[in-house]
Amino acid sequence: GAGVSQSPRYKVAKRGQDVALRCDPISGHVSLFWYQQALGQGPEFLTYFQNEAQLDKSGLPSDRFFAERPEGSVSTLKIQRTQQEDSAVYLCASSWGGQETQYFGPGTRLLVL
Amino acid sequence: GENVEQHPSTLSVQEGDSAVIKCTYSDSASNYFPWYKQELGKRPQLIIDIRSNVGEKKDQRIAVTLNKTAKHFSLHITETQPEDSAVYFCAAPTGAGSYQLTFGKGTKLSVIP
Numbered sequence: 001g002a003g004v005s006q007s008p009r010y011k012v013a014k015r016g017q018d019v020a021l022r023c024d025p026i027s028g029h030v031s032l033f034w035y036q037q038a039l040g041q042g043p044e045f046l047t048y049f050q051n052e053a054q055l056d057k058s059g060l061p062s063d064r065f066f067a068e069r070p071e072g073s074v075s076t077l078k079i080q081r082t083q084q085e086d087s088a089v090y091l092c093a094s095s096w097g098g099q100e101t102q103y104f105g106p107g108t109r110l111l112v113l
Numbered sequence: 114g115e116n117v118e119q120h121p122s123t124l125s126v127q128e129g130d131s132a133v134i135k136c137t138y139s140d141s142a143s144n145y146f147p148w149y150k151q152e153l154g155k156r157p158q159l160i161i162d163i164r165s166n167v168g169e170k171k172d173q174r175i176a177v178t179l180n181k182t183a184k185h186f187s188l189h190i191t192e193t194q195p196e197d198s199a200v201y202f203c204a205a206p207t208g209a210g211s212y213q214l215t216f217g218k219g220t221k222l223s224v225i226p
Contacts, residue, residue: 041218045215
């Protein structure tokens with residue numbers, strides 16, 4: 001079946017612009033995760049959804065970052081007033097739940113100029 | 114929170130030789146340890162995982178061992194092939210039953226033909 005998809009794959013933003021990143025998880029997956037991956041580093045946890053409920057947002061670096069999953073499927077990560085330090089790959093992952101295998105999307109590479 | 118250390122950061126082996134990557138974790142309650150392979154510009158993909166009720170798991174040329182007492186786990190790749198060249202990440206949850214994964218910084222494996 002189809003895997004996790006993300007769009008756009010690449011995004012260039014001017015500093016101060018708002019961006020929205022989309023994640024389409026595997027159909028039926030209850031859990032959805034967002035990670036930030038800086039160049040040469042491992043993914044770092046940002047936030048977690050179980051269905052439409054955002055159960056953990058402890059990894060969001062600032063209040064400029066906001067995530068939602070209103071119908072328990074597609075999720076959007078929004079970054080307001082982007083800064084250069086926001087430049088990274090943003091990965092989405094989904095799973096059946098709990099500690100089941102997390103399947104990653106291809107990521108969105110964000111470059112803030 | 115969980116702290117995951119991964120070594121080495123780079124590893125070069127001759128084709129056909131074995132490769133070993135080691136990770137240590139800090140939270141003794143952690144009970145699930147996945148390994149991901151990430152090729153350049155692509156998504157992380159799960160290659161093997163182990164849960165704390167077993168000490169070793171094998172899948173063809175790949176094996177993972179877990180030492181709960183010492184709080185470390187290792188990835189073993191035998192008969193390496195050029196297509197094994199990639200960055201490998203270990204991960205551990207922030208405690209038993211936790212969905213939140215903490216990743217190591219990665220090991221860049223190069224298999225020399």
